Amino acid sequence: MTTLRLLRRRRFLPLFCTQLLNAFNDNLYKTAMVLFVVYAIYSDPDAETAFSAVASALFIAPFILLSAIAGQLADMRDKAKIIRTVKLCEIGLMSLGTIGLFxxxxxxLVNTLAIPLMLLALFLAGVQSTFLGPIKYAILPQHLRKGEVLAGTGLVEAGTYLAILLGTIIAGWIPVEAAIVLILATALVGYASSRNIPAAPALGEVEPIDWNIVRSSLALVRSAKKDRVIYLAIISISVFWMVGAILFIQFPPLAKNVIHASKEVATLFIVMFSIGIAIGSVIINQLLKGEVSARYAPASVVGMGFFIVLFYLFVRQWPADLEGSFLTVPQFLAYPLAWVLLAVLLFISIAGGIFVVPLYAFLTTRVSGDKASRTIAATNMISSTFMVGGAVLAMAMTYIGLAIAEQVLASVALCLLTSWAARKLHAEEHLPSAHFD
Incomplete structure (x- = not known):
């Protein structure tokens, strides 16, 4: 089986491990920080939702600001060297974050220094991920055979979400002082792993890098729009991540204020979502048998919207008269309805994984190798803009007084929009590729 064989190859395994550790550490840090602030510092639902949204926006903002430069660097320099440099910087930025947590x-100095320091480190973690983002997919066609790219993409996506899963579980269950030690240790191991990634030099002519953020960003978007299929894939991915942003922002306050549950239950929600994405990422490779196609994308995202509606309806059935201390995980699971909620969350994310993996494979196989990083960078920039839009939308819905459960429904309309874009993509996926420059 291609998927399992790749995990034994040096041309793939060190990259896979480095990306897994990076996603693990980002989410260990972010989840530990958000849960600690929501449960140990704030006691107001609006403040908790606002902090969760601000944290998400700060992590995403660098993708909007710096993706164009990151894409140029990845196409013009050795991708493996960039990864090693970025992972070395992670050790420093996570040190700042752990000082804030401590x-x-x-x-x-909780409000004057600790929280600002934690948010600064989160922003810098976003900068780190911005420079790694174009590489983790764009390097695959350089190290893998054509028939292995979809399997490799699915493994990277599944590994990323399993790492998110593990980081989220651990952050929700271990004390903050243990999280501090683990965050720093993971940064060190991640750097060691990155040193084993094989060289991946620039494939085309090395061009000057445009360091003007605005000009290079606009040029990146204009280039992406030249290929209609690429642009449809980017828009589909972007709206999908906007839906994901809204859901992830709502999970902690929804668990606390609607379910009346502990931070471990909030973690469990994110865990189920992450498991489902990983499962969907593997399923789609089996369905498509290595072919890069959007044929299942429209139906899968409609299914995602359907399960979101079910999730909302079941949340509305949750007992509203719970008092006293927050429900622990065993107490939460004692309710039969809890298992239904978790199952529906799992199906939401399985549908999401089936939807998004082939679209990322499109981006790296449709363009020439020397343009792949900039294609991914354009995707990261546009999708991050949509995700910030999701965070802003969540804050706006909170501001106007819309209940948390009702806010979840906002993502259903976005699922329908994504399905429309995916149908257009599938109809045109075999059209000739336009030049991306």
Whole structure:
């Protein structure tokens, strides 16, 4: 089986491990920080939702600001060297974040220094991921055979979400002081792993890098729009991640204020979502048998919207008269309805994984190898803009007084929009490729 064989190859395994550790550490840090602030510092639902949204926006903002430069660097320089440099910087930025966590844990300068320091580190983690983002997919056609790219993409996507899953579980269950140690240790191991990634030099002519953020970003979007199929894939991915942003922002406050459950239950929601994405990423490779196609994308995203509606309806059935301490995981699972909620969340994310993996494979197989990083960078920039839009939408819905459960429904309309774009993509996926420059 191609998928399992890739995990034994040096041309893939070090990259896979490095990306897995990067996603693990980002989510270990982000989840530990958000849950600590939501449960140990704030006691107001609006403040908790706002903080969760601000944290998400800060992590995403670098993708909007720096993706164009990141894409140029990845196409013009050795991708493996960039990965090693970025992973070395991670050790420093995570040190800043853990100092903030330590101060907050000790109750020292919480609002004046600890929280700003934690948010700064989260922003820098977003910068790190911005420079890794174009590489983790664009390097695959350089190291893998054509028939292995979809399997490799699915493995990277599944590994990313399993890492998110593990980081989220651990952040929700271990004390913050243990999280501090683990965050720093993971950064060190991630750098060591990156040193084993084989060289991936520039494939085409090395051009000057445009360091003007605005000009290079606009040029990147204009280039992506030249190929209609690529642009449809980018828009489909972007709206999908906007839906994901809205859901992830709502999980902690929804668990606390609607389900009346502990932070471990909030973690469990994110866990189920991550498991489903990983499952969907593997399923689609089996369905398509290595072919890069959007044939299942329209139906899968409609299914995602359907399960979101079910999730909302079941949340509305949750008992509203719970008082006292928050429900622990065993107490939450004692309710039969809890298992239904978790199952529906799983189906939402399985549909999401089936939808998104082939679209990323499109981006790296449709363009020439020397343009792949910039194609991914354009996707990251546009999808991150949509995700920030999702965070802003969540804050706006909170501001106007829309209940948390009702806010989840906003993503259903976005699923329908994504399905429309995916249908157009599938209808035109075999059209000749336009030049991307």
């Amino acid at each position: 101060l907050a844990w000790k109750g020292l």
